[in-house]
Amino acid sequence: xxxxxxxxxxxxxxxxxxxxxxxxxxxxxxxxxxxxxxxxxxxxxxxxxxxxxxxxxxxxxxxxxxxxxxxxxxxxxxxxxxxxxxxxxxxxxxxxxxxxxxxxxxxxxxxxxxxxxxxxxxxxxxxxxxxxxxxxxxxxxxxxxxxxxxxxxxxxxxxxxxxxxxxxxxxxxxxxxxxxxxxxxxxxxxxxxxxxxxxxxxxxxxxxxxxxxxxxxxxxxxxxxxxxxxxxxxxxxxxxxxxxxxxxxxxxxxxxxxxxxxxxxxxxxxxxxxxxxxxxxxxxxxxxxxxxxxxxxxxxxxxxxxxxxxxxx
Amino acid sequence: xxxxxxxxxxxxxxxxxxxxxxxxxxxxxxxxxxxxxxxxxxxxxxxxxxxxxxxxxxxxxxxxxxxxxxxxxxxxxxxxxxxxxxxxxxxxxxxxxxxxxxxxxxxxxxxxxxxxxxxxxxxxxxxxxxxxxxxxxxxxxxxxxxxxxxxxxxxxxxxxxxxxxxxxxxxxxxxxxxxxxxxxxxxxxxxxxxxxxxxxxxxxxxxxxxxxxxxxxxxxxxxxxxxxxxxxxxxxxxxxxxxxxxxxxxxxxxxxxxxxxxxxxxxxxxxxxxxxxxxxxxxxxxxxxxxxxxxxxxxxxxxxxxxxxxxxx
Numbered sequence: 001x002x003x004x005x006x007x008x009x010x011x012x013x014x015x016x017x018x019x020x021x022x023x024x025x026x027x028x029x030x031x032x033x034x035x036x037x038x039x040x041x042x043x044x045x046x047x048x049x050x051x052x053x054x055x056x057x058x059x060x061x062x063x064x065x066x067x068x069x070x071x072x073x074x075x076x077x078x079x080x081x082x083x084x085x086x087x088x089x090x091x092x093x094x095x096x097x098x099x100x101x102x103x104x105x106x107x108x109x110x111x112x113x114x115x116x117x118x119x120x121x122x123x124x125x126x127x128x129x130x131x132x133x134x135x136x137x138x139x140x141x142x143x144x145x146x147x148x149x150x151x152x153x154x155x156x157x158x159x160x161x162x163x164x165x166x167x168x169x170x171x172x173x174x175x176x177x178x179x180x181x182x183x184x185x186x187x188x189x190x191x192x193x194x195x196x197x198x199x200x201x202x203x204x205x206x207x208x209x210x211x212x213x214x215x216x217x218x219x220x221x222x223x224x225x226x227x228x229x230x231x232x233x234x235x236x237x238x239x240x241x242x243x244x245x246x247x248x249x250x251x252x253x254x255x256x257x258x259x260x261x262x263x264x265x266x267x268x269x270x271x272x273x274x275x276x277x278x279x280x281x282x283x284x285x286x287x288x289x290x291x292x293x294x295x296x297x298x299x300x301x302x303x304x305x306x307x308x309x310x311x312x313x
Numbered sequence: 314x315x316x317x318x319x320x321x322x323x324x325x326x327x328x329x330x331x332x333x334x335x336x337x338x339x340x341x342x343x344x345x346x347x348x349x350x351x352x353x354x355x356x357x358x359x360x361x362x363x364x365x366x367x368x369x370x371x372x373x374x375x376x377x378x379x380x381x382x383x384x385x386x387x388x389x390x391x392x393x394x395x396x397x398x399x400x401x402x403x404x405x406x407x408x409x410x411x412x413x414x415x416x417x418x419x420x421x422x423x424x425x426x427x428x429x430x431x432x433x434x435x436x437x438x439x440x441x442x443x444x445x446x447x448x449x450x451x452x453x454x455x456x457x458x459x460x461x462x463x464x465x466x467x468x469x470x471x472x473x474x475x476x477x478x479x480x481x482x483x484x485x486x487x488x489x490x491x492x493x494x495x496x497x498x499x500x501x502x503x504x505x506x507x508x509x510x511x512x513x514x515x516x517x518x519x520x521x522x523x524x525x526x527x528x529x530x531x532x533x534x535x536x537x538x539x540x541x542x543x544x545x546x547x548x549x550x551x552x553x554x555x556x557x558x559x560x561x562x563x564x565x566x567x568x569x570x571x572x573x574x575x576x577x578x579x580x581x582x583x584x585x586x587x588x589x590x591x592x593x594x595x596x597x598x599x600x601x602x603x604x605x606x607x608x609x610x611x612x613x614x615x616x617x618x619x620x621x622x623x624x625x626x
Contacts, residue, residue: 015323077622109403127535128613131599138445139615140436147532186524189517190536197514198539201507202595204569211499213601220458220602222440222504227510228599230536235592242580242588253577256517257570263513264566275555279548282515286444286541289533299443301542301614303456 004195006167007069009034013061013083014054014074015048016234017129018100020138022072023053025171036066046136062090070167073099073111078240080098081110093118096160100126102187104180106153106244120160123180125149125187126173133234144172145293150182170306182242188248192241193256199238225302319480322347326374326396327387328361330442332415333451335385337364338484341453351377356574361448375403383480386412386424391553394423406431409473413439415500415550417464417493419557425466433473436493438462438500439486446547457485459607464493501561505554506569509562511543512551531592541616 010032012019026032035054038061039045041185049057058064065071065087073083080101091097097119101107104123115121128146130137148168152161154250165175178186205216205224216224242249266274296302323345325332339345348367351374352358362370371377378384378400386396393414404410410432414420417436430433441459443450461481465474478488491499518529518537523528529537554560579587602608608613 035457127532129535129597130564132612137612139617141569146534176381182608186528186532187535189521189524190529190532190537193322193517194514194536196576196580197510197573198536199592199595200573201510201569201578202598203591204506204565205502206594206598207572208502210567211502215499216503217520217598217601217605217607218500219440219503219606221459222442222500223507223511223600224503224542225602225608226539227507227597227610228602230539231592231595232599233592235589235596238592239585239588241549243583243585246580246583249580250577252517253573255521256514257337257573257577259517259520260510260513260566260570263509263516264570267509267566268421270559272556273550275552276548278516279448279544279546279551281519282512282541282544283548285515285519285530286538286545288530291543292533294530294533295538295541296616299445301616303609303614304452 002029005030005033006163006170007032007267009068009070010053011036011038011064011068011071012074013038013071013087014063015044015053015135016038016074017133017137017142018126019072019074020048020051020053020135021128021140021142022074022138022171023048023141024140025143026140027053029170030165031170032070036068044135046296051135053135061086065092065095066090067092068095069099070164071095072172073097073101076236076240077103077107077244080090081114084111084114089117091116091119094120096122096164098122098124098164100124102241103189103245108151108153109179120157121153122156122161122164123151123153124164124168125151125183126168126171127191128173129233131229133237142173143168146173147176149172149176149178150202151178151183184245184248188245188252192249193232193246193252193274194235195238196242196253197256198227201227201229202231202306257286314435316343317345318346319476319483322381322383324349324351324381324384325367325387326351326377326384326400328352328357328366328410328448328554329387330455331439331448332385333366334441334453334455334486335365335387335449335451336361337451337453338456340366342483344480344483344564349377349381357448364448366448374399378405378408379403380405381408383477384408384410386410386414388537389549389553390414390416390420390557391394394427395418401427401429404429404432407433409425409433409435409477411435411437411477414556415439415504416558417496421464421466421493426598434471435477436464436466437476437477437481438464438496439481441443441486442503442544442546446544446550454485456481459486460489461486462489462491462496464491464496466586472571497558497561498564501558501565505558505562506565508543508546508551509555509566510569511540514540515544529532
């Protein structure tokens with residue numbers, strides 16, 4: 001039983017991992033009659049067209065959003081302001097405009113001033129992604145069982161919020177709502193700090209003279225490789241996240257470094273009890289994450305199963 | 314065609330993840346006529362017996378190694394000295410004694426002085442493991458396509474070294490040989506630092522007041538959970554690694570912190586180019602690791618595939 005499309009026309013501004021995954025799930029779930037795709041890069045746009053991700057393709061953002069009922073902006077957060085400025089004159093009254101940015105205070109500051117009367121601007125952030133980027137990297141199930149967080153402005157129309165929530169639910173997500181400032185603090189610890197730390201340790205290893213680069217790569221399976229996944233994420237996206245959630249990230253970095261100094265001191269002075277206490281406490285955190293359904297319990301992330309897939313009987 | 318067993322009797326001292334994986338692969342590959350299992354803990358020993366991992370079971374290390382042709386010590390590195398002392402009087406002339414410890418200079422310092430004339434002591438380190446521990450966590454394919462590093466002492470008998478190499482090859486491993494000091498430096502960057510950093514960030518997140526513990530767990534999929542795998546590793550093993558590879562670890566920690574301070578400064582002063590440069594460089598490292606066959610290329614570690622396994626056709 002195919003349900004009625006939620007929207008007549010959806011415009012996707014940006015067609016990378018998130019935008020192209022949205023295009024695929026919108027198609028699969030029949031959420032719109034028309035998907036308009038817009039991106040600045042001619043090559044990316046052409047690739048999206050080859051993949052058949054939408055009904056219309058343009059490098060002109062204003063053209064894409066004309067008559068659109070829902071506009072989803074999926075660009076690096078540093079480009080949000082320019083996009084808002086470009087689409088503003090073409091937005092239809094009653095349209096919902098949302099984004100997928102990993103920082104919310106900065107996106108609101110950049111976009112809100114451009115939004116015309118009668119347009120529903122609802123900032124959003126689907127917590128979904130992989131280390132891959134570009135229109136080829138997307139897939140329709142990316143948002144399944146993932147959280148989508150809204151940080152609505154004061155006075156947001158409840159009907160528009162409900163319609164956008166329904167859209168994300170049909171993409172497979174669970175909805176949460178919180179204050180933009182709190183979002184930025186939460187994401188700083190669960191996402192931004194882990195990415196920065198991963199980038200940093202891979203950089204440190206890459207710079208060593210005492211250990212050859214070839215050795216780091218050869219023996220990466222003993223722990224190091226777990227970090228390289230996050231450190232392979234899109235550089236433009238992550239540069240922008242660092243620049244646009246500065247305060248919360250600096251706060252988390254300060255705490256992390258303080259804790260690391262404490263740990264370092266315990267190693268230097270041979271304080272085994274302090275080390276054992278920390279190493280025991282952190283085990284429980286993983287257990288909770290698995291119980292919350294946010295992680296699989298397969299040892300080694302199930303890499304064994306993927307490297308040696310069970311033979312069909 | 315079952316080949317002849319390599320050894321008449323193998324003694325496994327310690328029957329955790331590594332010891333019990335060895336027991337399983339020795340059985341599967343028919344590498345010994347008799348597997349003797351010894352561990353200090355009565356409960357663990359009983360569990361090993363229930364699992365049928367060997368032919369004989371004892372809490373007396375000397376009894377286990379009597380008449381053994383190969384002795385594999387798989388205990389936390391801090392216990393190596395005691396084990397060497399306990400087994401020394403019972404070792405047969407011509408026996409090979411090896412270990413699986415993650416630090417090599419310290420293990421050599423602890424064990425070598427106890428080794429009798431005529432016994433071949435060859436320190437070893439299979440780079441294999443998961444975040445699970447105990448005899449139930451082991452599996453026969455743990456060592457497949459993994460490196461096993463030997464750090465032989467001067468004057469090691471080439472025939473004994475070759476026999477031990479053949480043993481590990483039949484367990485599925487590739488063999489490497491290096492100096493113990495270099496091993497400790499390599500492992501400090503590819504394994505010890507990543508584990509310490511992972512433990513540290515999970516601890517930092519666990520201590521926050523501004524973000525509730527429940528939120529960290531709920532939104533862990535956005536990056537944080539990648540760290541929790543390493544931070545769930547065995548606390549006793551990792552306490553001992555920190556205490557027994559102190560110098561190399563402190564050196565790596567100092568470099569990591571220095572690099573992090575540089576990155577932090579770039580964030581504070583909004584230096585996007587520096588961030589972009591680092592974030593681009595680290596991408597290449599992951600590509601090399603995948604090309605070296607040390608990691609799978611499935612996005613998100615293939616969690617998607619495990620969460621939604623393809624239906625058999």
